[in-house]
């Protein structure tokens with residue numbers, strides 16, 4: 398058990414005009430750990446994810462990332478090219494809407510291969526081989542490799558996005574409602590897939606979800622947000638089975654079988 | 656002399672129900688319990704007295720309100736009442752096993768992998784982990800044809816036996832069992848009793864809740880009686 402965090406944020410605050418979207422938020426994430434961020438719509442989950450991943454600058458506070466050599470980087474003080482490199486290599490981002498991440502006019506194989514090429518891979522045969530391997534891992538028939546994403550179902554698009562994200566073996570993946578737009582039967586399959594891939598590859602994940610069942614299934618620890626503040630945090634099963642804060646009790650009591 | 660594996664001192668637990676106007680329900684108070692290796696303590700007391708609450712607190716599933724829960728982990732006593740989440744997970748991984756009353760099923764994961772997850776999580780190869788899991792499932796009379804299926808559609812008794820296999824496969828030095836035989840027939844009860852007694856012989860320290868007098872007599876070294884707080888006060 399290493400004591401060094403992969404990602405740490407302290408005192409993050411951000412307002413949209415008069416609206417406080419983040420208030421004094423602290424986050425720690427260790428290698429290989431799955432952290433769920435839950436809370437009602439508008440509580441600041443996506444804002445937090447965007448600030449943690451350097452896509453949105455906070456009004457106050459800081460985010461540090463520890464690279465594989467152990468060096469700390471202040472994410473919001475990094476030069477833009479360095480941050481872009483980080484997003485292409487060590488990090489991944491899985492959006493609720495896969496179309497935000499995928500190139501819809503490029504084949505499925507191209508979508509997966511592109512991330513590898515962005516990292517400097519040049520050998521066509523090997524790129525295609527890895528693309529086939531990853532399509533198979535996310536349970537997309539390798540025969541679809543030359544098809545365009547627009548011919549894919551919602552669940553397939555989401556799996557393609559996951560293949561595209563994981564092909565570079567990121568150490569840290571940010572996920573915003575990865576199963577939110579899918580129907581329930583497809584969700585279960587995707588959750589199982591995320592669970593096994595992330596465990597096997599030892600990837601750390603910050604997972605935003607409004608679905609307590611998803612958090613229970615996937616996360617080691619959980620953060621509960623309300624109106625931009627962290628109202629409760631801890632071991633997932635403890636927070637869900639013995640919630641202390643009134644808002645967490647409300648959240649847990651309003652789902653059937655969490 | 657066998658050593659203390661788990662010790663609680665002055666453990667207290669109450670629930671505050673914020674949705675019911677903040678009413679406070681005191682459940683546990685001044686719980687002092689010593690559990691030695693190779694020993695099985697059965698929690699007793701009327702329904703609603705707090706047996707499951709105590710067990711869940713020992714597992715870190717419920718948050719202890721005050722007092723200490725010391726557990727021997729990697730040769731040192733760790734206080735689960737104050738440990739951070741990652742320490743609690745490490746203790747559960749290596750030292751502290753728990754068989755809940757009901758299996759919480761994960762969609763799409765076959766029974767054999769539900770059980771094999773524990774050894775693979777500790778670095779065993781998938782083949783090796785599946786082999787041990789299969790043996791344990793067979794011992795608990797789960798027919799081979801079910802091993803490849805997710806337990807969601809299993810009967811209550813089958814699910815409980817998968818849960819037991821998952822709980823026993825890790826050979827944790829301390830094991831918590833909440834009603835391990837509640838929905839089992841006589842034959843399977845006998846299997847579970849012998850598994851518990853074999854674990855004790857290996858030095859496993861066990862805390863169990865079981866209403867069945869026959870099972871209790873077969874496994875308990877002593878009872879730990881919980882009394883309703885109002886009466887005790």
Ligand SMILES: Nc1ncnc2c1ncn2[C@@H]1O[C@H](COP(=O)(O)OP(=O)(O)OP(=O)(O)O)[C@@H](O)[C@H]1O
Pocket residue numbers: 413416418436437438439440441442443444445607
């Ligand atoms: N670009 C923006 N400009 C103004 N207000 C914004 C902007 N982005 C978010 N907000 C507001 O900030 C608050 C937090 O939004 P955020 O998207 O982080 O919520 P969320 O927890 O992700 O909600 P959901 O579960 O609905 O996705 C909301 O009240 C939202 O309306």
Ligand SMILES: Nc1ncnc2c1ncn2[C@@H]1O[C@H](COP(=O)(O)OP(=O)(O)OP(=O)(O)O)[C@@H](O)[C@H]1O
Pocket residue numbers: 638639670680682700701702703704705706707708709
């Ligand atoms: N998560 C919880 N939130 C609120 N109250 C709880 C919670 N868990 C248990 N309680 C309350 O604590 C008390 C003790 O319950 P517990 O389940 O520990 O009893 P028990 O001794 O295991 O009973 P049984 O023999 O019926 O299983 C009950 O009043 C119960 O309602």
Ligand SMILES: [Mg+2]
Pocket residue numbers: 442443444
């Ligand atoms: Mg959002």
Ligand SMILES: [Mg+2]
Pocket residue numbers: 706707708864
């Ligand atoms: Mg009980």
